[in-house]
Amino acid sequence: MARAGLTAQRLVEAGAELADEAGFEQVTPSALARRFNVRVASLYAHVKGAQDLRTRIALFALEELADRGAAALAGRAGKDALTAFANVYRDYAREHPGRYAATRLPLDPGTAAASAGGRHAAMMRAILRGYDLDEPERTHAVRLLGSVFHGYVSLEASGGFSHSAPGSQESWARVVDALDALLRNWPAPDHPDEPHPRPRQ
Amino acid sequence: MARAGLTAQRLVEAGAELADEAGFEQVTPSALARRFNVRVASLYAHVKGAQDLRTRIALFALEELADRGAAALAGRAGKDALTAFANVYRDYAREHPGRYAATRLPLDPGTAAASAGGRHAAMMRAILRGYDLDEPERTHAVRLLGSVFHGYVSLEASGGFSHSAPGSQESWARVVDALDALLRNWPAPDHPDEPHPRPRQ
DNA sequence: TGGAGTTTCCTAAAGCCCTTAGGCAAGCGG
DNA sequence: CCGCTTGCCTAAGGGCTTTAGGAAACTCCA
Numbered sequence: 482m483a484r485a486g487l488t489a490q491r492l493v494e495a496g497a498e499l500a501d502e503a504g505f506e507q508v509t510p511s512a513l514a515r516r517f518n519v520r521v522a523s524l525y526a527h528v529k530g531a532q533d534l535r536t537r538i539a540l541f542a543l544e545e546l547a548d549r550g551a552a553a554l555a556g557r558a559g560k561d562a563l564t565a566f567a568n569v570y571r572d573y574a575r576e577h578p579g580r581y582a583a584t585r586l587p588l589d590p591g592t593a594a595a596s597a598g599g600r601h602a603a604m605m606r607a608i609l610r611g612y613d614l615d616e617p618e619r620t621h622a623v624r625l626l627g628s629v630f631h632g633y634v635s636l637e638a639s640g641g642f643s644h645s646a647p648g649s650q651e652s653w654a655r656v657v658d659a660l661d662a663l664l665r666n667w668p669a670p671d672h673p674d675e676p677h678p679r680p681r682q
Numbered sequence: 683m684a685r686a687g688l689t690a691q692r693l694v695e696a697g698a699e700l701a702d703e704a705g706f707e708q709v710t711p712s713a714l715a716r717r718f719n720v721r722v723a724s725l726y727a728h729v730k731g732a733q734d735l736r737t738r739i740a741l742f743a744l745e746e747l748a749d750r751g752a753a754a755l756a757g758r759a760g761k762d763a764l765t766a767f768a769n770v771y772r773d774y775a776r777e778h779p780g781r782y783a784a785t786r787l788p789l790d791p792g793t794a795a796a797s798a799g800g801r802h803a804a805m806m807r808a809i810l811r812g813y814d815l816d817e818p819e820r821t822h823a824v825r826l827l828g829s830v831f832h833g834y835v836s837l838e839a840s841g842g843f844s845h846s847a848p849g850s851q852e853s854w855a856r857v858v859d860a861l862d863a864l865l866r867n868w869p870a871p872d873h874p875d876e877p878h879p880r881p882r883q
Numbered sequence: 884t885g886g887a888g889t890t891t892c893c894t895a896a897a898g899c900c901c902t903t904a905g906g907c908a909a910g911c912g913g
Numbered sequence: 914c915c916g917c918t919t920g921c922c923t924a925a926g927g928g929c930t931t932t933a934g935g936a937a938a939c940t941c942c943a
Contacts, residue, residue: 522931624837627833627837628829628830635832635836640791646818662869666864711900720922
């Protein structure tokens with residue numbers, strides 16, 4: 482009988498497609514075997530098991546997302562860079578919901594260290610070079626950026642913003658505007674007031 | 683043989699405990715049956731199935747979290763309210779990681795509408811009464827708050843902030859400070875600049 | 884070209900989980 | 914005290930994961 486041409490790489494790619502179509506939690510050896518018209522046990526020659534498969538998909542998606550981020554950041558700085566990078570996250574999550582969910586898979590420390598996670602952090606730090614922040618404030622700001630990007634995209638994906646006005650697109654633009662304003666106007670660490678103490682209104 | 687005294691409510695509570703101990707995805711009819719020293723099929727008299735069980739736990743956790751938020755908000759306003767409410771989210775997620783994960787379970791529209799989700803949104807709107815924001819900016823700000831709270835807590839839970847200085851506690855405090863500063867200094871909608879056009883540096 | 888060897892995929896089987904159907908007995912209401 | 918409701922049980926079907934071992938397909942070198 483003809484061989485199906487299985488490969489760890491092909492399994493990962495098919496798994497990523499399956500994740501986008503049916504959800505990351507539906508990515509299982511069984512489902513993948515059906516997709517390749519192959520018996521389940523055959524996958525175990527290429528992949529250690531279900532957990533290994535999911536981990537590989539997560540690493541693949543992290544890498545893909547980091548590549549897109551790097552492309553978006555090239556030649557941009559300041560708010561332009563911030564906006565482009567933010568849109569990469571959101572667009573990726575909307576275009577590839579299963580892959581995006583995969584990037585949230587908890588990895589064991591060794592795997593996480595070898596993943597593209599570090600590239601993501603480095604890119605956020607690079608964006609912050611366009612603003613005037615020194616350590617440790619820069620790290621706090623990196624964490625805030627990560628929180629907003631992931632939080633917004635995640636709430637949007639679970640339908641949180643879809644059933645009320647104004648539209649999510651509009652909120653997203655305003656949220657990015659607000660982040661830019663905040664980074665330009667980052668409050669001083671010790672002082673409870675913001676740097677420009679002129680109460681609004 | 684003596685009866686175990688099963689009840690939908692008792693199953694939900696035990697399920698919430700199990701989620702906190704082993705993770706929300708480990709909450710299954712089997713695991714719960716073991717915990718009650720009962721055969722799996724016995725649960726089906728009280729709960730429709732695995733999905734129903736998880737949904738009930740999600741609703742329970744949403745309610746519990748909303749109750750804590752309401753208690754924290756009582757008698758507070760402005761940054762005081764913002765900080766207290768933010769800490770409720772973070773503390774709940776740290777204290778009850780499985781329950782917190784449960785609150786992220788996607789609900790079908792009908793269930794979601796009947797959930798405590800609306801209370802959460804209302805409380806965020808209440809916090810924003812302490813700041814000077816009109817619609818639609820208030821809605822954008824609500825979405826930003828939700829994104830930051832969920833995003834931070836979620837990244838922290840998956841270990842994102844644990845292996846680098848400064849500590850997560852410190853970043854959290856600065857993130858809340860920054861949010862407060864941002865809400866007091868919310869950028870004007872149409873203008874690309876912030877309301878106090880004095881380029882930093 | 885024709886094996887030897889490796890790789891790919893298969894069958895078989897064990898273990899766990901979810902779910903439904905139908906039965907027996909415990910405990911409550913009259 | 915007896916019938917009835919209800920709670921928990923056994924039985925069984927079907928799916929997913931994983932391991933063990935076999936047979937066919939490809940490769941490559943003599």
